[in-house]
Amino acid sequence: MAAGAKIDPMHQFVIQPIAGSFEGGNPFVFTNSALWTLIVLGAITLFMLGGMRRELAPQPNFGGRWQVMVEGLIGFVDDMVGASIGPEGKKYLPWVFTSFVFLLFANLMGNMPFGLYGPAHPFTVTSQFTFTGIMSLISFAIVLGVGFWKHGLHFFSLFVPPGVHWIGKVLLFPIELISFLVRPFSLGLRPFIAMFAGHILVDIFGNFIVQGLNAGGGGIGVSILAFLFVAFINILELLVAAIQAYVFAILTALYINDAVNLH
Amino acid sequence: MDLASAKVIGAGLAAIGVGAASIGVGYVFGSFLQSSLRNPAAADSQQGRLFIGFAAAELLGLMAFAVAMIILYAI
Numbered sequence: 600m601a602a603g604a605k606i607d608p609m610h611q612f613v614i615q616p617i618a619g620s621f622e623g624g625n626p627f628v629f630t631n632s633a634l635w636t637l638i639v640l641g642a643i644t645l646f647m648l649g650g651m652r653r654e655l656a657p658q659p660n661f662g663g664r665w666q667v668m669v670e671g672l673i674g675f676v677d678d679m680v681g682a683s684i685g686p687e688g689k690k691y692l693p694w695v696f697t698s699f700v701f702l703l704f705a706n707l708m709g710n711m712p713f714g715l716y717g718p719a720h721p722f723t724v725t726s727q728f729t730f731t732g733i734m735s736l737i738s739f740a741i742v743l744g745v746g747f748w749k750h751g752l753h754f755f756s757l758f759v760p761p762g763v764h765w766i767g768k769v770l771l772f773p774i775e776l777i778s779f780l781v782r783p784f785s786l787g788l789r790p791f792i793a794m795f796a797g798h799i800l801v802d803i804f805g806n807f808i809v810q811g812l813n814a815g816g817g818g819i820g821v822s823i824l825a826f827l828f829v830a831f832i833n834i835l836e837l838l839v840a841a842i843q844a845y846v847f848a849i850l851t852a853l854y855i856n857d858a859v860n861l862h
Numbered sequence: 863m864d865l866a867s868a869k870v871i872g873a874g875l876a877a878i879g880v881g882a883a884s885i886g887v888g889y890v891f892g893s894f895l896q897s898s899l900r901n902p903a904a905a906d907s908q909q910g911r912l913f914i915g916f917a918a919a920e921l922l923g924l925m926a927f928a929v930a931m932i933i934l935y936a937i
Contacts, residue, residue: 609935682910785921792924846917849910 608802612726612795635722639705646704672700676848683852684859691855694741698734699848702790705730706840709794710833726794728787735787738851746858757861786850790843797836804829869933876930883923890915 618629650669676696680688702725709723724730746754758775759768804825811822894912898905 679910788928789917789921789924792927796924796927842913842916846913849913850917853914 608799608806611720611722611798611802614722614727631720631722632724632727635708636705636724639701639708639724642708643700643704679849680852683849684856687859688852688856691741691745691852694737695848695852695855698738698851699844702731702734702844702847703841706790706794706844707837709798710836710840712833723794723798725790726798728791731789731791732783732787734847735783738786738854739783741851742854742858745855746861749859750861754858754861757857782854786847786854790847793839793843797832797839801829801832801836804832869937872933873930876926876933879926879929880923883919883926886919886922887916890919 614630614632616628616630617634619625619627621628647669650666652666673696676699677692680692680695684691705723705725709721709725711721746757750756758772758779760771760775763771807825808822808829811818811820811825814821890912894905894908894915898908
């Protein structure tokens with residue numbers, strides 16, 4: 600490691616207070632995480648409201664490009680929910696759409712590169728497991744609630760595959776149960792780790808650029824390589840941000856499908 | 863061997879799992895491409911399943927990453 604320079608890739612995930620302080624165990628602190636959650640919320644609200652302005656326009660007027668964007672997004676999630684759950688899926692569209700859009704916006708806005716001034720530095724709210732974990736717990740609560748509401752104790756037949764000999768059922772029941780109970784954990788872990796790992800990677804290679812320039816000589820070549828790599832990783836991060844939001848939404852829809860139509 | 867060096871070696875060993883998961887992700891997308899070139903008409907309807915397979919393969923690599931992070935920072 601270069602003299603004096605120390606790579607600290609974890610610093611970007613520290614939740615810092617903006618107003619108030621954590622002293623004395625005070626839980627009511629306005630942090631950079633809260634600020635960026637509000638910014639993401641504001642961006643989503645602006646985007647959706649901007650597309651809904653001309654909803655009641657006369658027939659020849661289909662609205663502008665913005666409305667087409669919003670309608671395309673809703674139609675995309677609606678198609679996915681319809682294909683996964685079936686005609687009953689409309690009831691669960693609000694949560695699937697909310698989680699998809701929130702994860703998409705939070706992931707993409709966390710990737711924004713401007714970090715000129717302390718509080719203006721983007722904080723990726725989805726890089727904290729508390730956030731994605733709570734979202735996956737909501738999905739899991741919907742699955743459990745719908746399952747027990749619709750099927751009662753018959754819901755437990757989800758863990759017993761049909762058409763299997765009773766010895767097979769006895770063996771498969773604990774396996775199915777464990778794989779069901781792991782779901783909320785794995786559902787929340789996936790978007791969290793994807794954002795976390797990507798940001799660490801960008802941070803480390805960004806440090807290589809500076810250290811190579813400081814070293815001079817052959818270090819300049821390393822800097823150029825690291826710069827190209829950072830640019831490439833950033834493009835990949837945009838793709839991963841969209842894929843993780845999509846995967847969260849489609850897995851939520853599939854889990855709800857399990858609860859709605861047992862097998 | 864002291865704890866600090868054992869930690870670093872353990873985290874490095876855990877990183878092997880990420881490489882193994884990359885084989886899985888490559889296999890998922892590779893087989894999808896192969897079969898969608900044979901029957902392009904059916905490819906679009908299977909995109910959801912493609913991403914489910916991708917998510918399952920990727921999760922195991924992320925688990926390895928989580929283990930490495932736990933070894934490095936939480937022990």
